[in-house]
Amino acid sequence: MKPKLASPTLNALRPLLPAYAGLFALSLFLPFLYFSAPLFVSQIMERVTTSRSELTLFFLAIIALFLLSVHAFLEWVRQKALRRIGADIDQRLGLVLFDAMHRPRPAAGLNASPSTLNDFNIVRDTLSSTSVSAVFDAFWSPLFIIAMALVHWVFGLYALLMVVFSAAMSLLNAALVKNDNERFQRMSGKAAEFGFAVTRNVETVRALGMLPRLRDRWYDLHGRMLGWQQAAARPNDIIAAVVRFVRNAQMVLIYVIGIILFLQQEVSTSVVFIAMIVMLRAMGPIDSLITNWRSYAGFASALSRVDAILKDATQQTNRISLPGLSGPLVVSRVFASAPGGDKPILTDVSFSVAQGRTVGIVGPSGAGKSCLARVLVGVWPPRRGSIAIGDHDLSHWNEDDLGQQMGYMPQDVELLPGTIAENIARFDPKAAEDSSGIIAAAELAGITDLIKLLPEGYNTRVGPGGHVLSGGQRSRIALARAVYGMPSFIVLDEPNSNLDALAEQSLMTMLQKLQAMQSTVLIVTHKLNILNYCDDVLVLNAGTVQAFGTRDQIVDRIPRIRSQPNLMVIEGSAEGRRS
Numbered sequence: 314m315k316p317k318l319a320s321p322t323l324n325a326l327r328p329l330l331p332a333y334a335g336l337f338a339l340s341l342f343l344p345f346l347y348f349s350a351p352l353f354v355s356q357i358m359e360r361v362t363t364s365r366s367e368l369t370l371f372f373l374a375i376i377a378l379f380l381l382s383v384h385a386f387l388e389w390v391r392q393k394a395l396r397r398i399g400a401d402i403d404q405r406l407g408l409v410l411f412d413a414m415h416r417p418r419p420a421a422g423l424n425a426s427p428s429t430l431n432d433f434n435i436v437r438d439t440l441s442s443t444s445v446s447a448v449f450d451a452f453w454s455p456l457f458i459i460a461m462a463l464v465h466w467v468f469g470l471y472a473l474l475m476v477v478f479s480a481a482m483s484l485l486n487a488a489l490v491k492n493d494n495e496r497f498q499r500m501s502g503k504a505a506e507f508g509f510a511v512t513r514n515v516e517t518v519r520a521l522g523m524l525p526r527l528r529d530r531w532y533d534l535h536g537r538m539l540g541w542q543q544a545a546a547r548p549n550d551i552i553a554a555v556v557r558f559v560r561n562a563q564m565v566l567i568y569v570i571g572i573i574l575f576l577q578q579e580v581s582t583s584v585v586f587i588a589m590i591v592m593l594r595a596m597g598p599i600d601s602l603i604t605n606w607r608s609y610a611g612f613a614s615a616l617s618r619v620d621a622i623l624k625d626a627t628q629q630t631n632r633i634s635l636p637g638l639s640g641p642l643v644v645s646r647v648f649a650s651a652p653g654g655d656k657p658i659l660t661d662v663s664f665s666v667a668q669g670r671t672v673g674i675v676g677p678s679g680a681g682k683s684c685l686a687r688v689l690v691g692v693w694p695p696r697r698g699s700i701a702i703g704d705h706d707l708s709h710w711n712e713d714d715l716g717q718q719m720g721y722m723p724q725d726v727e728l729l730p731g732t733i734a735e736n737i738a739r740f741d742p743k744a745a746e747d748s749s750g751i752i753a754a755a756e757l758a759g760i761t762d763l764i765k766l767l768p769e770g771y772n773t774r775v776g777p778g779g780h781v782l783s784g785g786q787r788s789r790i791a792l793a794r795a796v797y798g799m800p801s802f803i804v805l806d807e808p809n810s811n812l813d814a815l816a817e818q819s820l821m822t823m824l825q826k827l828q829a830m831q832s833t834v835l836i837v838t839h840k841l842n843i844l845n846y847c848d849d850v851l852v853l854n855a856g857t858v859q860a861f862g863t864r865d866q867i868v869d870r871i872p873r874i875r876s877q878p879n880l881m882v883i884e885g886s887a888e889g890r891r892s
């Protein structure tokens with residue numbers, strides 16, 4: 314069995330090893346071809362200048378041009394291979410990463426940021442760019458040193474000393490800038506996220522006169538980021554200057570060594586010339602590794618962030634797809650907190666709902682109602698306890714299959730970039746051929762009149778650059794999206810908070826139709842009129858079930874529910890709670 318690498322990203326790219334091996338083999342020929350031009354010059358100096366033969370010059374030129382064209386061709390093949398490797402990396406990891414970014418991960422929650430895709434671009438580009446060929450070329454530096462030693466051992470020793478010096482400088486540089494560079498990367502992410510949050514909330518920011526303060530705060534983060542970048546660059550600049558000086562000086566020194574050897578009649582002048590060229594070739598790749606340290610450091614930190622996202626990515630694909638959702642909902646002893654958080658939000662929540670019943674979930678702000686809604690639809694996995702529909706625990710389902718059989722409307726509705734039809738159909742490509750499901754969902758949600766008023770009806774585009782919908786219009790389209798496919802299990806989180814009286818009436822009609830269709834519906838609400846359309850009521854307070862029972866039982870037992878339009882704290886025992 315092949316040993317597993319610590320990096321899940323590199324593990325996933327293992328099948329590309331033969332491609333890299335091919336690239337390495339190709340890189341094997343290139344160093345030899347580097348010698349074409351210097352050999353041509355030395356041959357001219359040795360043969361043509363003494364024989365004065367133009368024919369020799371002509372043949373030497375033909376050979377040199379042929380070798381140079383082979384060199385150019387192999388370089389082109391190498392670039393093409395690298396580009397193909399880049400496309401392959403994208404194919405292998407692009408979808409997996411996008412998927413993993415949007416799934417909850419037990420250890421870290423859902424904390425992928427928009428810059429994660431940028432990190433992936435850095436990883437892909439580095440692994441398919443000249444950064445790779447530079448490493449391969451550097452691998453051949455010892456060959457050049459041997460070549461120099463074959464010419465004369467003094468040249469070999471000198472080249473070896475130079476390579477060791479440059480490598481030591483490179484390692485020293487990496488060690489000196491490591492911490493500052495990591496701080497720079499972290500601060501760069503923070504500044505970008507802060508700027509992104511301000512851009513997203515620009516209207517509130519301007520309306521409340523917050524722009525100057527937020528600008529200053531962003532500039533503070535930005536300034537700190539630049540500070541760490543400069544701190545990381547400082548040792549690098551000094552080392553780069555030293556390396557540059559040594560690089561320039563080494564040409565002088567090799568000439569001095571060469572001429573001394575020439576004076577001692579140990580080598581010819583053309584050999585000194587070749588030694589100088591070979592020296593350049595030996596040092597070139599190592600110099601470029603040192604100069605490119607920033608891109609290698611950027612690659613390492615981008616790789617570690619992509620690795621963190623991919624670590625738990627395999628869990629989802631292992632789950633099986635189960636048959637359709639049907640049967641009672643049984644929530645038993647559920648404890649939950651936000652993904653990646655420790656603070657308990659739901660504590661020991663248990664209740665069961667027979668199929669086809671409509672349950673109103675009420676309770677004061679911060680009681681955990683939205684958290685319960687998220688747990689019920691599986692986007693927040695419970696810490697402990699189980700949620701089952703029929704005979705199946707929801708945690709055993711494949712998340713995507715489960716989602717397609719459920720309806721969910723979140724508290725803050727945001728539609729995705731696309732048409733109204735695509736949003737209602739949850740971007741199901743089959744809906745483009747058969748729109749009956751979209752129309753049925755729109756009719757059930759009572760939004761056909763609303764759609765008729767839109768500039769291009771179902772084909773109206775929403776999202777950046779598209780038609781701007783009002784909050785109420787968005788909520789109503791999200792309702793149609795929730796009932797698309799006539800799911801038998803639906804969770805609606807404050808569906809009527811943005812609705813006018815007419816739209817609220819459509820919602821009530823929809824609830825009645827869903828009851829007739831035997832769909833189980835759970836509605837989080839602050840507006841108590843909706844309870845008239847519920848069979849059961851669950852009262853949540855401070856993350857625990859305070860009361861659960863039939864509507865009449867609960868509403869009669871807690872008179873304050875009726876009298877308070879905005880339910881604050883509901884008093885009463887948890888009697889009548891089913892578990």
Ligand SMILES: Nc1ncnc2c1ncn2[C@@H]1O[C@H](COP(=O)(O)OP(=O)(O)OP(=O)(O)O)[C@@H](O)[C@H]1O
Nearest residue numbers: 651654658676677678679680681682683684685724
């Ligand atoms: N994404 C989150 N990360 C961490 N904590 C969260 C998150 N969302 C909610 N909480 C916390 O969970 C608790 C319950 O929040 P929740 O949104 O479920 O309340 P709610 O009953 O729906 O309130 P409201 O009626 O105001 O919508 C709150 O204390 C909140 O701070």
